[in-house]
Amino acid sequence: MGLFKRLFGEKEIPLEEPVQDRWQNIPPYIEEREYQLASLVASAIAASDSNSDFVVKRVRKRNPEAQLVSIIATIVATGEQPESVFRVTSIKEEKLGGSNDVA
Structure with a gap:
């Protein structure tokens, strides 16, 4: 029975890498x-x-890459409907160094 399962059983095709592992978040602040x-x-x-006494725990600056990408994406999305409003909640980029990269 093990022989028939190996020959005719369902074969799982392993993915090179999971889809979620190919993308990384770009932080909105640095x-x-x-x-x-x-x-x-x-x-x-x-x-x-x-x-009053104040303690500043952290100071963060707007990430210029995330700001530029969100502006471009919003401009492209509002091309058809200029009166609409969009909110960018996350920006992701593909990780470099994968097997699908072309040099």
Whole structure:
């Protein structure tokens, strides 16, 4: 019976890589290293009362790549209906180094 299963059984074709593993998210914000001036300005604006203390945990900057891609995608999508409004929730790019890449 094992012989017939091997010869005539369903054959699974293994995928080279799962589809979800081929894509990676582009973050909408990136960590900003030069945060001393930004945290000082933000704390000064927020602390209008002299009795307040603020701790800035992180300062992030808008990712220019994600911003450009979202603008282009929105322009293309609104080509037919200029009065419509779109919201980009995630941007993904294909990972490099896969077996399907062409050099």
